[in-house]
Amino acid sequence: MYDTVRFAGLEIKNPFIAASGCFGYGWEFPALSEKFGAVVAKTITVKPREGNSPPRIFEVPGGVINRVGLQNCGLKNFAEKHLPRLKKIGTTVIVSIFGENFRQWAELIGTLEKEVAALELNLSCPNLNKQILTKNPEKCGNIVEKLRKLTDKPLIAKINAVDSPAAVSSLLSDRGIDAIVCSNTIPARVELNGRIYKGGLSGRLIKNFVLKAIREIRKKSDVPIAACGGIRGLKDVDDYRKAGADVFVLGSVLLRQPDILPLEKNIDSEGDIV
Amino acid sequence: MKLKTENGGFFVTSAEILSIKPAAEKIFLMEIKHEKISSLARPGQFVHIYCGGGTSIRRPFSIFSKTGDCIEIIFRVVGRGTEILSRKRKGDSVDLIAPLGNGFPVVCGRPLFVAGGLGVAPLHFLSLATAAGVFIYGTKRKNEIIPIESLKASGHKVVILCEETEGKKVTDIMEEYLNDCDVVFSAGPAKMMKKIAEICLKKKKKCFLSMEERMGCGIGLCRSCVVKTKTGYKRVCVDGPVFPAETVDWKDV
Ligand SMILES: Cc1cc2nc3c(=O)[nH]c(=O)nc-3n(C[C@H](O)[C@H](O)[C@H](O)COP(=O)(O)OP(=O)(O)OC[C@H]3O[C@@H](n4cnc5c(N)ncnc54)[C@H](O)[C@@H]3O)c2cc1C
Numbered sequence A: 001m002y003d004t005v006r007f008a009g010l011e012i013k014n015p016f017i018a019a020s021g022c023f024g025y026g027w028e029f030p031a032l033s034e035k036f037g038a039v040v041a042k043t044i045t046v047k048p049r050e051g052n053s054p055p056r057i058f059e060v061p062g063g064v065i066n067r068v069g070l071q072n073c074g075l076k077n078f079a080e081k082h083l084p085r086l087k088k089i090g091t092t093v094i095v096s097i098f099g100e101n102f103r104q105w106a107e108l109i110g111t112l113e114k115e116v117a118a119l120e121l122n123l124s125c126p127n128l129n130k131q132i133l134t135k136n137p138e139k140c141g142n143i144v145e146k147l148r149k150l151t152d153k154p155l156i157a158k159i160n161a162v163d164s165p166a167a168v169s170s171l172l173s174d175r176g177i178d179a180i181v182c183s184n185t186i187p188a189r190v191e192l193n194g195r196i197y198k199g200g201l202s203g204r205l206i207k208n209f210v211l212k213a214i215r216e217i218r219k220k221s222d223v224p225i226a227a228c229g230g231i232r233g234l235k236d237v238d239d240y241r242k243a244g245a246d247v248f249v250l251g252s253v254l255l256r257q258p259d260i261l262p263l264e265k266n267i268d269s270e271g272d273i274v
Numbered sequence B: 001m002k003l004k005t006e007n008g009g010f011f012v013t014s015a016e017i018l019s020i021k022p023a024a025e026k027i028f029l030m031e032i033k034h035e036k037i038s039s040l041a042r043p044g045q046f047v048h049i050y051c052g053g054g055t056s057i058r059r060p061f062s063i064f065s066k067t068g069d070c071i072e073i074i075f076r077v078v079g080r081g082t083e084i085l086s087r088k089r090k091g092d093s094v095d096l097i098a099p100l101g102n103g104f105p106v107v108c109g110r111p112l113f114v115a116g117g118l119g120v121a122p123l124h125f126l127s128l129a130t131a132a133g134v135f136i137y138g139t140k141r142k143n144e145i146i147p148i149e150s151l152k153a154s155g156h157k158v159v160i161l162c163e164e165t166e167g168k169k170v171t172d173i174m175e176e177y178l179n180d181c182d183v184v185f186s187a188g189p190a191k192m193m194k195k196i197a198e199i200c201l202k203k204k205k206k207c208f209l210s211m212e213e214r215m216g217c218g219i220g221l222c223r224s225c226v227v228k229t230k231t232g233y234k235r236v237c238v239d240g241p242v243f244p245a246e247t248v249d250w251k252d253v
């Protein structure tokens, strides 16, 4: 019912992609994964990460704040246990990765590049006790330039909508990135039982920020863009298409409706499917 | 649609509300009709409901009982989601993913159930399917007690405690019954379960707990609803909600 699209040098069977972190390692429910043009697995790091202590998820009006903190099984486990299963599913496989330094990025790329269709570099996770990489565009560009030399597979950069997305996108595109995903969650704070937690905001609350960012990116560059931020219905897709996006990434909506595809319905102003 | 898992699978679907009625102060009993969910549902499993009204994520509720082609849940109104749910009426539909979670293991011998507040829900369902034992149920206030006298019909000794009027908690009296029981099942506030886990560990009683944590997807994908165990963080939604007491790491509770 959808046409195949070209994105980041890949041909994918439809323009809908499951976002990293909202769809596990991508293979858990083959009947769901198959419906996506591509699936992005949870961000993988070289060593296993246990993630943050709970609570990790909060609902706010119009969105969700999470502080999962990149809990993942580590590169070796992922490559041995999860990737073979993911590759059996009839969809394009993208794996999100995060390295703390060049050596780690290189190890991740070296181990994974032959097994996947593309790699997504998570340059914008807000849930690490470190500065978000894209806050320092020059450093980010230097890493990307070096990583570019390590593989011929498409490299996709995941950025966020608030840290100079247009400038960062142009720079990364010049340094050899094949596509941009905008946006990761946006840094936010939330109070629960008198404690303040830092996390990342997602959902329909961030849509207008992401729309604006995508318009700006598109004005400056013709890099392929995957829109990610509060997509739940046809109107969202339409808005992002008009802003210049090529494909559409479904994130926290999958927590509520993992079987949302095919995206046939619209969503009312309160957020309910109509 | 039905999705497969190692323990029977679950449905992502909508279902009809057969009845909704108050069970105690701000607590409602809702009967949901779905034959296939009901036939799969095991004690300790839960349903994940999208309440509507612009909420973003679903809300988990333990299954309180099942009868024929229905399941029942019991919920307390605490915030926006449960408030919206409480305004649903007979004949409305409810959007749910169910049944989810591992459920309680089948253990032979005489059970002791220790429920605190809404923790009564999963234990009520479980106690309908076990040998006769003792069911201790405590609440903070008197008007929060939901009627469970029917359990006496299953042969259980039922002890209801109200902290406000009796000044005692379930953990103050459970040891009286511990020697006569082979296994303890508990659900309720984390602090209560921590205490119960300590008591059972000391007395070398097998003990299984139904844990709660803020949840995202409910199907194991987002890694939000974790509890700390001695072998790392585990997901309440698929690795639990039931955990053997000795596996839980209580340091942070
Ligand atoms: C496995 C499991 C079984 C449960 N069974 C029952 C039951 O049988 N009956 C019942 O009344 N309640 C039960 N709860 C708690 C119930 O899920 C919450 O009370 C409910 O989600 C509150 O929603 P709200 O929108 O009214 O509250 P809000 O406070 O507005 O909710 C905001 C967010 O916090 C989450 N949240 C709030 N309180 C809790 C809590 N105690 N545990 C987990 N998440 C919470 C909500 O799900 C939501 O994401 C269970 C929780 C879990 C994890």
Ligand SMILES: Cc1cc2nc3c(=O)[nH]c(=O)nc-3n(C[C@H](O)[C@H](O)[C@H](O)COP(=O)(O)O)c2cc1C
Residues within 6 Å of the ligand: A019, A020, A021, A022, A042, A043, A064, A066, A068, A070, A096, A122, A125, A158, A183, A184, A185, A201, A202, A203, A204, A206, A228, A229, A230, A231, A249, A250, A251, A252, A253, B216, B222, B224
């Ligand atoms: C629970 C949760 C976990 C996430 N984990 C990751 C992750 O590991 N890596 C990543 O790049 N993005 C992660 N994200 C961000 C999403 O991929 C997406 O960029 C973000 O949620 C915005 O899209 P949305 O508004 O459609 O949810 C996560 C989001 C959520 C809600």
